[in-house]
Structure formats: C-alpha cells, structure tokens
Amino acid sequence: MLQLKAVVAGYGGGSVLRGVDLECAERTITCVVGPNGAGKSTVLRAISGLIAPTEGEIRLDGEPIGGRAPAEILRRGVAQVPQSHALFPAMSVQENVLMGGYLIRKDRKLLRERLDQVRERMPVVAQRAREHAGNLSGGQRRMVEIARCLMLDPRLILLDEPSLGLDPRGLAGVAEVIQRLSQAGTTVLLVEQNVRLGLGLATHGVVMEGGRVRLTGTAAAVRDNPEIASLYLGGGTRWTSESPPPSRTGDPGSPPTA
C-alpha cells in the first residue's frame, strides 16, 4: 500500500533522512523504533506531505505522492496524528473532532454520518462531547486526537508516539484503540519510544538510526533480534521506555490474518 524508496528529506536544505526504504502492506501495523533524532517523526512528516523529499520516491497504491500538498495526501486517505498535543483545550471535545472534518465541511450529511461513526467507534467522543478538551486525561485526549483524524475515514493512519506521557491506563486504552483500528481494516504506521508496547502491538517492525533504516522484519523478529533486544530489554538503555506493557485483552502479538 505504502512504499518509500531511497527517500532523502530534511529541513532547510539539510538532510535528516538519508535514503529510507520502507513498506507497509494493507491492514498491517508497522512500528518504527529508534533513538531520539533518528528521523522517525521526519519519515511520518514526509509521508503526510509536511516536508517534501529531495530524492527518492513515496508511493501510495503505486501512485507517487512525495512532495504533494498535505491536503491532497489527506484526501487520498492518509491521516497523521502528530507527536505534540494538538487539541484546542478551550474547545469542546466534539468541536475538536469536527475540525478533523474540515475537508468535508461542505457536505453536511457526510459530516454528520462521520461524526456518528466516530462517536460509535470512540465512546469518549460521545460521552464527553461538550467537555472542554483541556479537562480530559492524557489518555482521553489521545483518543480524541485519533478520533479527530477518523473524521476523514483514513485508510492509512500515521501515529507519532501515541504512548507519550500516558499512565498505564492511558497506555492500555490507546493500545486497544490501535488494535481496533487495525481490525476494522485501517493500516497503521506508528512511531514509538515505548518499544515493548509498539512492537507488542505491531505486525511489523522497523528500526531507524541516523536517518536510515537499520532493520526491518516481522515485529516478532525485530523484538527477538539479539542486538535490538539488548538495546531495549537490557537495563540502562537510552532509547527505551521502562514502562511495562499494558494489560490487554486478546492476543496483540499475533498479526491479523489478512
């Protein structure tokens, strides 16, 4: 579904990505891990069109999308949930979610349908509709950020550090939402510092370092790679989260049958 080939990209003329190859098949969950500054967020920004690659190709269903405008990429079904907290705290939960429907704002009927779908898929949106987004817990805010991007019914969802700053309960909630998205047929590409959580959820893993992909494979293979295991399972590592995986229902370790 998504293919990056030898992508070079960066900021202000400097290259952060130095030839990135990456693929996501439909209905998979791919988790990108790696140290701070490896270029993980930059990969997501290049896919969603926030930065344009200077070399290489990004294809969606075989069509080149590298360098296209973010709104066009969004229209093609690729939505990004950014790393930073991105809700308007003084606006209600529902108002925040409706902002995600900006591109379809002229079609009131579709907007209404999508909102109903999102309320059903993400109960927090229905339960706290009129609450100021700023009054929600970290985990609930993350749900609303994801809910907002579901207004355009994306086929591919890009999540940058969805676990960041969440307590164990928030982590479990977000993990469950990601699994439900995947089960509903959405392809997921996420970046995670919480390697256990990310590779536990994912079907496929990608390890980045210094603007390049160092290792790819099934999530299990990446998790079990001795070097990777010693980097994030061994004590005192610099790029791992110490938090234990959240308790979850079901078996997130096994890839969905496509």
Ligand SMILES: Nc1ncnc2c1ncn2[C@@H]1O[C@H](COP(=O)(O)OP(=O)(O)OP(=O)(O)O)[C@@H](O)[C@H]1O
């Ligand atoms: N807006 C920007 N302008 C200039 N340089 C940037 C910008 N954003 C990121 N960089 C630089 O690009 C490099 C890669 O950053 P990126 O955010 O992609 O890393 P990351 O792997 O997501 O790291 P982290 O785990 O800290 O989120 C870093 O050296 C960073 O300083």
Ligand SMILES: [Mg+2]
């Ligand atoms: Mg980042």
